[in-house]
Amino acid sequence: MSLLGNLKEIQGKAIDEKVLEFAEEMESAIIESAGKGYSGYKYQIRYDNPDKHMMLSKIFIEKLQELMDGVKVEFKKEEKKSLLGGSYYEHYIHFKWND
Numbered sequence: 001m002s003l004l005g006n007l008k009e010i011q012g013k014a015i016d017e018k019v020l021e022f023a024e025e026m027e028s029a030i031i032e033s034a035g036k037g038y039s040g041y042k043y044q045i046r047y048d049n050p051d052k053h054m055m056l057s058k059i060f061i062e063k064l065q066e067l068m069d070g071v072k073v074e075f076k077k078e079e080k081k082s083l084l085g086g087s088y089y090e091h092y093i094h095f096k097w098n099d
Contacts, residue, residue, distance in 0.1 A: 015063065018054050023067040030071065030095050039098035042076070045091040056091060064093070072096040 001009075026043065033041040045055050054060050056075070065073040076092040 015054055015057070015060055018051055019060055019063040019067065022051075022055070023064055026068075026093075026095065030097070034097065040094060040096040043093045043095070045093065052091075055093065061093070068095065070097070072099070 026041070029043070030041045045052055049055065058075075061073055061075050072095070074094045074096070076094050078090050078092065079087050080090055081087050
């Protein structure tokens with residue numbers, strides 16, 4: 001196998017493992033949210049999250065969608081204003097189960 005093929009395989013396995021771990025964590029969070037009467041759950045991807053680079057990727061969201069059994073999964077980016085007049089972005093993974 002070529003180096004490139006090997007690197008892609010290693011990367012794919014790492015993303016698969018993280019998606020599975022994250023889906024398990026989120027399942028209890030969205031069940032709790034539904035129990036409070038909400039129809040969605042917003043998970044903020046914090047700037048200091050060591051897995052942020054994976055969670056911001058399109059493939060991560062696609063694989064997460066496959067695992068969430070009918071729950072709609074979307075990536076959201078919201079612009080926020082700071083007190084000093086500048087702006088910054090917050091990144092979220094949004095789960096919805098009632099449209």
